[in-house]
Amino acid sequence: MNKKVLIIEDNDDIRESTAEVLDLAGYQTYTARNGKTGVDLATSHLPDVILCDIMMPELDGYGVLYLLGKNPKTASIPFIFITAKTERADMRKGMEMGADDYLTKPFDDLELFKAIESRFKKKQQSGSFGGSAASLQPVLDELRRKGKVKTLAAKQVIYVEGDEPTHLYYLLQGQVKTYKRFKDGRELSSTLYHDGDFFGFESICNGELYADNSATLISSEIIQIQKSDFMEYLLNHQSVSKLFISLLSGSIRDKGKQMLQLAYSSVRKRVADALLQVADKFGNGDDSCTIKISRDDLAALVGTASETVSRMLADFKEEKLIEKTGNAINILSKEKLWNVKQ
Amino acid sequence: MNKKVLIIEDNDDIRESTAEVLDLAGYQTYTARNGKTGVDLATSHLPDVILCDIMMPELDGYGVLYLLGKNPKTASIPFIFITAKTERADMRKGMEMGADDYLTKPFDDLELFKAIESRFKKKQQSGSFGGSAASLQPVLDELRRKGKVKTLAAKQVIYVEGDEPTHLYYLLQGQVKTYKRFKDGRELSSTLYHDGDFFGFESICNGELYADNSATLISSEIIQIQKSDFMEYLLNHQSVSKLFISLLSGSIRDKGKQMLQLAYSSVRKRVADALLQVADKFGNGDDSCTIKISRDDLAALVGTASETVSRMLADFKEEKLIEKTGNAINILSKEKLWNVKQ
DNA sequence: CCTCAAAAGTGATCTAAGTCATTTTTTTTG
DNA sequence: CAAAAAAAATGACTTAGATCACTTTTGAGG
Numbered sequence: 067m068n069k070k071v072l073i074i075e076d077n078d079d080i081r082e083s084t085a086e087v088l089d090l091a092g093y094q095t096y097t098a099r100n101g102k103t104g105v106d107l108a109t110s111h112l113p114d115v116i117l118c119d120i121m122m123p124e125l126d127g128y129g130v131l132y133l134l135g136k137n138p139k140t141a142s143i144p145f146i147f148i149t150a151k152t153e154r155a156d157m158r159k160g161m162e163m164g165a166d167d168y169l170t171k172p173f174d175d176l177e178l179f180k181a182i183e184s185r186f187k188k189k190q191q192s193g194s195f196g197g198s199a200a201s202l203q204p205v206l207d208e209l210r211r212k213g214k215v216k217t218l219a220a221k222q223v224i225y226v227e228g229d230e231p232t233h234l235y236y237l238l239q240g241q242v243k244t245y246k247r248f249k250d251g252r253e254l255s256s257t258l259y260h261d262g263d264f265f266g267f268e269s270i271c272n273g274e275l276y277a278d279n280s281a282t283l284i285s286s287e288i289i290q291i292q293k294s295d296f297m298e299y300l301l302n303h304q305s306v307s308k309l310f311i312s313l314l315s316g317s318i319r320d321k322g323k324q325m326l327q328l329a330y331s332s333v334r335k336r337v338a339d340a341l342l343q344v345a346d347k348f349g350n351g352d353d354s355c356t357i358k359i360s361r362d363d364l365a366a367l368v369g370t371a372s373e374t375v376s377r378m379l380a381d382f383k384e385e386k387l388i389e390k391t392g393n394a395i396n397i398l399s400k401e402k403l404w405n406v407k408q
Numbered sequence: 409m410n411k412k413v414l415i416i417e418d419n420d421d422i423r424e425s426t427a428e429v430l431d432l433a434g435y436q437t438y439t440a441r442n443g444k445t446g447v448d449l450a451t452s453h454l455p456d457v458i459l460c461d462i463m464m465p466e467l468d469g470y471g472v473l474y475l476l477g478k479n480p481k482t483a484s485i486p487f488i489f490i491t492a493k494t495e496r497a498d499m500r501k502g503m504e505m506g507a508d509d510y511l512t513k514p515f516d517d518l519e520l521f522k523a524i525e526s527r528f529k530k531k532q533q534s535g536s537f538g539g540s541a542a543s544l545q546p547v548l549d550e551l552r553r554k555g556k557v558k559t560l561a562a563k564q565v566i567y568v569e570g571d572e573p574t575h576l577y578y579l580l581q582g583q584v585k586t587y588k589r590f591k592d593g594r595e596l597s598s599t600l601y602h603d604g605d606f607f608g609f610e611s612i613c614n615g616e617l618y619a620d621n622s623a624t625l626i627s628s629e630i631i632q633i634q635k636s637d638f639m640e641y642l643l644n645h646q647s648v649s650k651l652f653i654s655l656l657s658g659s660i661r662d663k664g665k666q667m668l669q670l671a672y673s674s675v676r677k678r679v680a681d682a683l684l685q686v687a688d689k690f691g692n693g694d695d696s697c698t699i700k701i702s703r704d705d706l707a708a709l710v711g712t713a714s715e716t717v718s719r720m721l722a723d724f725k726e727e728k729l730i731e732k733t734g735n736a737i738n739i740l741s742k743e744k745l746w747n748v749k750q
Numbered sequence: 751c752c753t754c755a756a757a758a759g760t761g762a763t764c765t766a767a768g769t770c771a772t773t774t775t776t777t778t779t780g
Numbered sequence: 781c782a783a784a785a786a787a788a789a790t791g792a793c794t795t796a797g798a799t800c801a802c803t804t805t806t807g808a809g810g
Contacts, residue, residue, distance in 0.1 A: 139640065142644055154512070158519055158522070158523075161509050161510075161523065161526060162522045162523065162525075162526040163526065164526055164529065164530045166508070167503050168503075170496070177500055180500070180504045181500075181503065181504065183504075184503060184504040184505065184506055187506065188506045204480065205480045208479075208480050208481070246664060246665075246667075246668045248668055248671070248672040248673075250672075252671075252672050254667060254668050254671045254672070256664060256667065268657045268660045268661065269657070269661075271653050271654060271656070271657035272653075272654050272657035272658050272660075272661060273654065274661070277661045277664055277665070278664060298481070299480070300653070301646045301649060301650060302484060302646075303480060304643045304644075307643060307649045307653070308643060310653065311613050311614075311642070311649070311652065311653060311656065312613065312614050312615065314613070314653065314656040314657055314660060315609075315610045315611070315613035315614035315656055316614050317660055318610045318614075318656060318659055318660055318663065319610065319611075319614060319616070319619045321660065321663040321664065321667060322588060322598060322619055322620060322663065323588075323619070324667060325588075325596060325598065325663060325666060325667050325670060325711075326588045326590055326596050328667060328670040328671050328711070329590070329594075329596045329670050329711030329712075330590040330592075330594050330596070330711070331590075332766075332767090333766075333767065334766095360787075360788090361787075361788060361789090362787085369667075369670070369671030369672070370671075370767075370768085371767080371768055371769075372787090372788080373767095373768080373769080373770095373788090373789080373790085374766095374767060374768075375788095376788060376789050376790080377767090377789080377790080379788095379789090380789070380790085392775090392776065392777090393775090393776065393777085393787075393788075674796075674797095675796075675797065676796095702757075702758090703757075703758060703759090704757085712797075712798085713797075713798055713799075714757090714758080714759095715758090715759075715760085715797095715798080715799080715800095716796095716797060716798075717758095718758060718759050718760080719759080719760080719797090721758095721759090722759075722760085734805090734806065734807080735757075735758075735805090735806065735807085
């Protein structure tokens with residue numbers, strides 16, 4: 067979509083010619099002949115950049131800037147003064163009030179374009195949505211670069227319930243589970259992680275102690291990222307906020323699903339579901355695939371006793387839904403298994 | 409804490425005198441005599457504002473700005489050029505590269521302070537943490553003001569699974585539950601909301617369709633806030649991001665707890681827990697309190713059949729943990745009930 | 751205050767799944 | 781490669797809690 071530029075200028079010639087130039091350059095322009103309508107237009111159309119004259123009847127440029135600055139919705143729109151006043155004092159006053167740039171008339175078209183684009187770019191950089199994917203990558207790279215790579219053997223505990231969260235983790239390669247432990251020692255896994263997943267951020271995000279445990283399933287390589295680094299990026303980069311907000315809410319959705327199953331689904335269905343979950347996370351994308359997971363881990367995922375899992379697997383084998391080679395499980399058809407859990 | 413100002417300037421006199429003035433004014437200053445050390449200092453100390461000369465040996469001001477702009481950590485630090493170059497072209501070049509202001513030497517102290525403070529204020533406005541509590545309130549007020557107040561009778565459905573989320577909700581007064589529906593119609597409530605709670609944001613946050621339903625328990629007043637308004641505030645105001653990130657992660661923690669209970673706790677314990685949950689949300693703070701909730705709603709909260717809930721309540725009554733007046737439940741001692749669920 | 755539908759409670763029955771003890775299979779290791 | 785240890789499977793038994801059918805209580809509305 068074209069960038070929207072609002073031009074607030076009382077001089078008809080300048081207003082029209084500026085608008086024309088910007089129109090030709092592919093911007094969508096809105097014009098106002100005085101400060102008051104300018105503020106209205108800004109509030110209703112939320113332009114990407116505002117160009118504003120200082121000396122105007124009704125409401126001058128300083129007033130416009132003040133009013134727009136008060137409204138959270140318009141406060142962050144880049145604001146560029148354009149004016150004939152070349153005097154230093156006026157320019158300083160404009161900047162002190164929070165303007166983002168200052169163009170003195172007469173300015174040429176190139177100056178105008180560059181001023182608009184540089185403010186636009188500057189805003190993109192430190193905020194606003196839109197090109198998030200593009201801006202997210204370097205930030206994540208930076209985060210990971212700051213972290214320390216660690217190699218862990220299978221079944222190593224990464225953090226435990228009640229610990230003070232000091233790190234965010236990124237799984238370079240391997241398999242990790244997060245789980246809770248019931249009083250009597252039984253476990254319930256909530257999430258499985260594989261290459262490229264972040265984990266351990268929930269507790270950091272809500273500022274309390276870890277509410278779950280995490281451990282490797284197989285030997286894995288993880289990056290430990292300092293909590294302080296993470297927090298800084300989380301709040302200062304919208305792309306990062308956006309990512310983690312969506313990770314958090316995705317996790318809520320998954321937990322909700324799992325809860326419903328736990329409450330009302332038979333173990334048979336839950337085992338089928340758990341197998342598919344494991345296959346999705348750790349298997350290849352094919353309809354049939356082989357997964358390797360201990361019965362205990364599977365039981366923790368289902369929320370049942372490991373004996374029960376064994377029995378179910380025996381049933382599934384009987385029904386030709388799976389096969390077993392050693393302790394590995396061969397899912398013959400994800401689709402058929404999917405029907406079981408319905 | 410004092411604001412940190414980094415001064416990058418090769419001229420010893422100007423550098424020292426500027427630093428001195430700022431020191432006296434209560435700023436914490438760092439100085440660099442060339443661009444290279446300036447970049448190092450900026451990266452290591454992360455100042456709140458950077459003042460930078462343009463013409464310098466080793467690395468000029470433009471180069472410094474470029475390098476700092478590339479690093480996500482320093483990109484959003486306000487950058488003010490200070491220079492003797494009064495020529496318009498140089499000033500334009502600086503601004504086009506993304507500088508935030510431009511002071512031409514000689515400048516007086518007041519100009520300097522104002523320039524620093526206005527950039528600092530500007531940044532505060534559209535980001536950075538710190539005074540979050542203070543800045544959160546007006547934004548939330550604004551959000552609520554934008555919304556539409558609605559009054560709903562008891563048992564009214566607010567949104568259902570599969571709907572496109574179009575609103576965020578704020579419960580002015582009343583009681584609301586969110587719940588999921590199992591294939592056969594059984595329900596599982598995940599959360600109860602009371603006055604002052606936001607709800608319905610999870611699905612908005614992850615950009616998918618609603619994954620749960622919500623309905624009033626008693627007649628309630630809610631504010632409907634447009635999704636677009638919410639999204640804008642969510643990403644553009646750190647205080648709002650912070651709030652919702654913590655709401656989301658809090659919700660994850662609660663769901664995690666509830667899941668563990670569902671998996672391994674007896675119905676007896678889960679009923680006790682549900683009663684306490686309801687008492688906490690809707691009752692007064694006393695050790696004994698009266699709550700009014702239908703057995704169906706309670707069953708949905710526990711994740712069991714309503715008959716089972718009735719039986720449990722009968723048991724609790726027998727054990728003098730609760731009493732019943734009509735259909736209301738009188739919790740005689742939260743503490744004793746709490747022991748049950750342990 | 752009475753009527754009546756909805757909500758709550760109870761009784762009897764049944765089964766899915768937990769538990770514990772034991773056997774079989776797989777993996778590890780000296 | 782054999783022995784030991786760990787993991788998985790199976791068998792026998794038990795029970796929590798779901799289900800269905802029915803009775804009792806409650807509170808809304810005339």
